[in-house]
Amino acid sequence: MLTVDTDISTARAVAARAAPALAILEMPGRQGVGFVASPQGQLVTNLHVVAGAEEIHVLLADEQFLRVEQVVALDEKRDLAVLQLPTPGVQALRLDGGSHPVEGDALFILLPAGGGMLGLMETRVDAVQVLDESLTFLELEATLPEDASGSPVMNTSGALVGVATCAFADGRPVTIVIPSRYVELLLEQPRMQPLSALALAKPAASRQRQVPSHPLSLLEGCATDGVEEIALAIMQAIQLGAPAYNQGDPKACYRLYERTAERLIQERPDCPGAQAALREGLLRCARLDDADACAWALRDTFDGLLQVIDRWLQAQAAFARLSSPWSYLQ
Template sequence: MSEGPDRTPPRDALVRASSSLVMLEVEGRTASGFIATPEGHLVTSLHAVAGARSISAVMSDGVRSEVVQVVAMDERRDLAVLRLPLPDMVPALPLGRGPLPAEGESVYVLRAVAGPAPEVRSLEVRAVQVLGDWLTLMELTRTISEQASGAPVMDSRGVVVGVATAALANGRSLGLVIPSRYVLPMLRAMVTAPLAALEAPRRRAGRVRQVPQHPLSMLEGASPDALESIASTLGQAINVGAPAYNRGDVEGCYRLYARTAEQLIDERGDCPGAQRALRDGLLRCGELSDLDDRAWALRDVFDGLLDVIQRCLQARPAVTAPGRKPPPKRLLN
């Protein structure tokens, strides 16, 4: 891992970017953001502003402005676009449209701080993760601070390739970069909403997850092929069900998860531990009256199985053939 002040993008790119950075003051905490259009569209991480009743944007020259409009939110990719009340208040920082940096390449997180010069942190790309059709992201070699969530990320040419976000996966802190291509469609939204629109994602983010921590022994006797097949089926269900849930189709999400659980119970007699976990999950759903609670109950079951399958396959490297795909990582909900 390399990190240091001697490895930075071109100086002129940093100078241009500095005036576009915004430090967000969100009810006693800070986050980062940047202006992406002349109309005042402000890009940041959704989790950094979710539930906020007031947001102050502090520009690099110290000018302060209250943010009162929400342009777009993407819960799946942890992105939010807000709007400053006055256009042309801050220069726009154009987003790149080209390919992502590859594994091992350096990127630069530009965090807005008090004063004209940003904090520039050099990190390497650990991996480019493809989580399905809905998301490809970059995982960094080190974590980033929560205050850097929403910061623009540059490549060595000075092109903004994405938005930094601090995340958790299986209890582990991660530094991630959400590519710019997911932000671009959000900038075209024509309808704005008040800050109260940020309350719904806060409620969902505040849900207490009950993901079971299974022992490896529950998968004893199951072959790697069987485990990977189960993980693939669960991952496909999540990649379809989660977007449906985020669109408001909670019932469709739950029905898909329930059908997937029933299918695996019927077909995977070669993995009784997984069958048992899925049966228990369906029985628990029968005790819940709310569809939202049912959908999350099965999602917790799925994530618990994905976690134990991943740990099991990692613990048996001699059995796993070279080139075999690992089960999908759950980096973002």
């Protein structure tokens, strides 16, 4: 059991509540993870874990070994699958579809640790990502093993807040959480199908963010006031553009981002590094086919600039403190 900084009694309580619901999925040539989400024996996992499987057996915490023959529901966009166990009355996790964790909140992931042992990974929400109007997910600080996709994610009260999913962004593995409210929708509207339905299932690939990582030298020679004005303009554009995107208008979002980038390029010759980053973002858009992709390309550009600006401002503040004649006397 692994914990980071939450009280050990909290971690133990979460593990005790969740452990009986964890399930190991045995399929020809591979294994997977899932969890029981209802007393009726409905088992949840990621769709990509079971897609194409012609046979699935499930090992439960009480050592029952069951054969899955029916699919309750599939959600290709959100990469979710609900399977029906033949034995009802098994212990299930308590869902909390009304929970909306925010950045910095502590979460726990229950996963197999080998040798019949369980591991409890504590992590925190790194970001709340809005892919589009139909999917919002959490990005976590911790990196989950690829074979642990489908593991349950709980809050500090032990309620399920989502499904842990291994994804990739900028060529690196990231852990995301598909919120439990999407699971509840599938449980409320079952569409019973034979196991053969998995043969045609194709989970949607998660959008890969391409946020550039800039060195501090990008802002070399820039005045503090100029850097702060660039950051303010970008944040204002995101505050206006993101709601437009979420309301189903990616073109309006992209046009707003585009105008902001073009204006900053024209108005900020005092920050050539920032100008170059914005030009690169616009060039990337020129190679893309649709407004949705362009909106995300410029959002990646903006996020990359905001990250380096934040680091640069922190470095400037630290330097100013060290340069103060009182810095060693305080």
